[in-house]
Amino acid sequence: MLGLLRLLALLTGDPQADRAVPPTGFTARLTLFTAGAMAFLAVFALALSLATGRLADRWSAELARTSTLRISAPADQMAAQTAAAVKVLETTPGVASARPLTDDEQKALLEPWFGPDLPVETLPIPRLIEIVEDGDGYDAAGLRARLQAEVPGAVLDDHTRWREPLVAAANRLRMLGFSAIVLIAASTAAMITLAAQAALAANAQVIKVMRLVGARDTYIAGAFVRRFTLRALTGAAVGTLAGIVAILLLPRADAAGGFLTGLGFQGTGWLWPLVIPPLAAVTAFFATRAAALRTLREQS
């Protein structure tokens, strides 16, 4: 907030100070380009973070609600064990419902692998019981212990085994996206610091004259800071726009399904890229200000 207020004061600042410092084309172009390129990359990093965030949420939400109990037993004991397992499940806190899949449902599950003509009835395939959880879910370890005693052929598959790495991977990707944004901001700050130092060095004579007539450091720095902030804002606005357009032009991957479906922005997510140009401006403001005040102290 303080940064924003300062920015506002800055943009309405003293135009005479700006005139005192002649523009240096090289540092202006460098700053514009850096801010633009970094903003472009930041849009993708942001899209990646938001998409993987959505993915992780969806996976964990979907997977957390259901689990499966698999019963392997000789054909003559299958019905009894299934009934026993359902009974155990129905008395387990946190289980909303437990329902053995029908033969047809099991067949449909296997069809993609074995084709439509699989004689499910004659094969010793396990029986699956679909468990729907409620509230906070059930205590998997406790349930396993009870099942082991009462239904020896039951194997509880609560999906955590394979769900966790997936969610972890999605979360890791989201973290990577955020780290990329932080790195991009840091690189922007570094580049702008270098550009500002180059501008200060190129204007050593101007600074000397201003100092001799009684200009304070903040006044001299202000001329540079204002200029670099506006350049970063402009460059980042262009880069952000280009990044958004590029994301809009991504081929729709819905048909192929899978991971890519989500890359992009959805709903209010579209507002996030709008943060990038002001963020670049704030970064430039503080980077230039620090560089200018430090250089001015060292120059005298």
Added chain:
Amino acid sequence: MAKVLHPFAGFRPATVIETPRFFGQNTQTGTKGTSVIELENVAYSYGGGELFSELNLTLAPGSFHFLTGPSGAGKTTLLKLCYGELIATSGQVRLFGADARAMDRDGIAMARQRIGVVHQDCQFLDHLPLAENVALPLSVAGRLSEAAGNLGDLLAWVGLSEQAAQLPPQLSGGERQRAALARAVIMSPDVIIADEPTGNIDWEMSQRLLTLLVELNRMGKAVLVATHDMNLIRAAKAQVQARVLRLKGRRLQAAGADL
């Protein structure tokens, strides 16, 4: 000469009446005692031997001092001590009553706004027209609005009205010196410090510049001019009560008698 005095005569009433701070006798200098700049037992060294030592100097309001001495004696260095560009290696320099050594960077900047300096090598912002260069001290002090009425008069006073829109590199040596003087006085400073202001200009131009300095002094400004131009000093002594100081052999001496 008359050409110089004429526009100036028109300049003074307008500014003195409308903006008393401008060129008028400064009543609220905040100065402790009567002196604006005081050097007490000052020594300075660039790292090698001491350039001078045990140096005492007091600039009172309305005083006029010349500083002479052979080249390399340390005149420029002494002036830099007087406007806070350098800090004495020992002794005390007081700017408007405050110890220069104890001032922070902003404090020095504020003191500079009350000291008009004409440097040996008049440096300007080469990309800005003369008028904006002259107004620069007001601009950096955030008082640019005050330039509106005075700038034109001031440029007329130094005889540079027609050059107002020119860039500094287009000006002659004498024009630069007068522009530097205009810039030095636009803030209506309490002290004017000039370092060899007539160093590379012809005699007639030197006379014009001297007249301007004398006029400023008559308005109550303390004036300190470093020069080795004895003719200039003689010409000044005819117009104003000036003290001549000589920097030689690491000491500052009064040198009025031999002139």
